[in-house]
Amino acid sequence: MDPEVEDIRVAVSTVIFSLRTPRPGDAPAVVLPLVKRTRDPFEGLWALPGGWLGACEGLDAAASRTLGETTGLAPSYLEQLYAFGAVDRSPTRVVSIVYWALLRPEEVSDVENVGWFDAADLPRLAFDHNEIVDYALWRLRNKVGYSRIAHGLLADEFTLAELREVYEAILDRKLDPANFRRQVDTSATLIPTDRFRTGSHRPARLYRYNRDVELADRGPLSRSPETSVR
Amino acid sequence: MDPEVEDIRVAVSTVIFSLRTPRPGDAPAVVLPLVKRTRDPFEGLWALPGGWLGACEGLDAAASRTLGETTGLAPSYLEQLYAFGAVDRSPTRVVSIVYWALLRPEEVSDVENVGWFDAADLPRLAFDHNEIVDYALWRLRNKVGYSRIAHGLLADEFTLAELREVYEAILDRKLDPANFRRQVDTSATLIPTDRFRTGSHRPARLYRYNRDVELADRGPLSRSPETSVR
Numbered sequence: 001m002d003p004e005v006e007d008i009r010v011a012v013s014t015v016i017f018s019l020r021t022p023r024p025g026d027a028p029a030v031v032l033p034l035v036k037r038t039r040d041p042f043e044g045l046w047a048l049p050g051g052w053l054g055a056c057e058g059l060d061a062a063a064s065r066t067l068g069e070t071t072g073l074a075p076s077y078l079e080q081l082y083a084f085g086a087v088d089r090s091p092t093r094v095v096s097i098v099y100w101a102l103l104r105p106e107e108v109s110d111v112e113n114v115g116w117f118d119a120a121d122l123p124r125l126a127f128d129h130n131e132i133v134d135y136a137l138w139r140l141r142n143k144v145g146y147s148r149i150a151h152g153l154l155a156d157e158f159t160l161a162e163l164r165e166v167y168e169a170i171l172d173r174k175l176d177p178a179n180f181r182r183q184v185d186t187s188a189t190l191i192p193t194d195r196f197r198t199g200s201h202r203p204a205r206l207y208r209y210n211r212d213v214e215l216a217d218r219g220p221l222s223r224s225p226e227t228s229v230r
Numbered sequence: 231m232d233p234e235v236e237d238i239r240v241a242v243s244t245v246i247f248s249l250r251t252p253r254p255g256d257a258p259a260v261v262l263p264l265v266k267r268t269r270d271p272f273e274g275l276w277a278l279p280g281g282w283l284g285a286c287e288g289l290d291a292a293a294s295r296t297l298g299e300t301t302g303l304a305p306s307y308l309e310q311l312y313a314f315g316a317v318d319r320s321p322t323r324v325v326s327i328v329y330w331a332l333l334r335p336e337e338v339s340d341v342e343n344v345g346w347f348d349a350a351d352l353p354r355l356a357f358d359h360n361e362i363v364d365y366a367l368w369r370l371r372n373k374v375g376y377s378r379i380a381h382g383l384l385a386d387e388f389t390l391a392e393l394r395e396v397y398e399a400i401l402d403r404k405l406d407p408a409n410f411r412r413q414v415d416t417s418a419t420l421i422p423t424d425r426f427r428t429g430s431h432r433p434a435r436l437y438r439y440n441r442d443v444e445l446a447d448r449g450p451l452s453r454s455p456e457t458s459v460r
Contacts, residue, residue, distance in 0.1 A: 009238070057317065059315035085289035
């Protein structure tokens with residue numbers, strides 16, 4: 001074996017997407033938490049939460065641990081996104097296994113040294129983290145078309161207008177309300193409740209999603225020992 | 231930094247799917263190439279083609295290089311599948327970045343020490359490679375439902391029956407020919423040609439897929455420097 005392979009190190013990073021409504025009545029925007037780097041390389045720049053993979057922990061466990069240590073966040077489900085390994089992405093050779101998760105707005109808590117940024121308006125981040133966020137956003141936009149992933153950003157009960165606003169925030173474009181309602185009605189993934197959102201507008205029926213359906217199907221990996229290590 | 235992180239090494243492996251028709255007239259089956267291990271660990275068992283990541287090469291480049299060195303195969307497009315990093319997947323700590331690709335049957339060539347195996351009937355493989363193949367098959371089955379990925383296994387021109395047999399091989403179940411034809415007609419991704427397949431059956435029109443459409447959309451990563459390193 002080539003001895004130079006010893007010089008490659010493995011890290012994990014996590015992209016957490018949530019929604020934030022700047023002011024009541026505003027449309028929500030996709031936001032993500034970043035951590036300010038306190039040492040070189042890239043001291044002073046914002047970076048994705050993460051850290052080194054431990055010699056005795058699996059990838060999933062490392063992603064959960066480093067996310068908790070840096071942000072205090074503990075999403076119920078982290079999905080592996082992609083491995084980034086370009087030679088020049090860091091001054092030393094680092095392969096980063098990147099995870100992502102969605103957090104409902106009520107699960108977001110403010111933690112010292114963590115900033116929440118609008119995904120569409122990021123500063124220059126450390127390493128290749130701008131590229132990683134772009135890729136995660138692209139995957140989110142793709143996935144929202146063929147899965148129920150938008151529900152991962154919503155409270156348990158929501159109006160169709162709120163669901164549409166999630167899609168609009170992810171896709172970064174306006175959707176026709178009547179068309180959207182028709183598509184949701186035919187997809188049959190929502191269960192109407194007897195409750196209504198009341199306020200300054202006409203009362204709107206609240207829906208919930210079918211809890212019998214997995215938010216994301218990991219396929220054979222959900223049975224993998226990897227997920228239960230440490 | 232924890233010094234134990236130095237003990238983790240990075241490898242790449244590749245799952246190549248193709249189709250093989252055991253005898254003329256038989257339905258095709260999904261097959262993949264494996265390499266027999268000539269040293270410990272797992273000496274004598276079959277394994278996915280792969281090798282160590284070089285200190286100065288990107289992940290994509292390492293996947294192409296190791297695949298070429300072990301099998302002589304050079305698919306036009308390798309897609310990153312998943313990173314496998316369970317603590318106990320190898321006697322030493324190895325994180326494997328796994329790639330996958332589809333090869334058309336005419337691109338398959340026989341190479342010494344390489345065996346082509348029916349994906350549905352594999353022996354016990356080295357490391358966690360059975361689990362990796364299961365995951366790749368699951369992704370292939372999922373992806374065939376919402377993408378044009380089946381075309382990666384077909385010759386340039388094909389009959390609708392041949393396309394249906396690709397879907398049947400991937401999904402491992404029979405599809406209704408009339409329903410299948412209707413779905414293909416409405417999807418508008420195929421271009422009918424003026425040519426017909428003649429033989430023992432009624433002549434069947436040949437189709438080709440629209441070359442203006444990318445076989446797989448890599449999104450922002452297709453512009454990444456990673457893909458052009460080495």
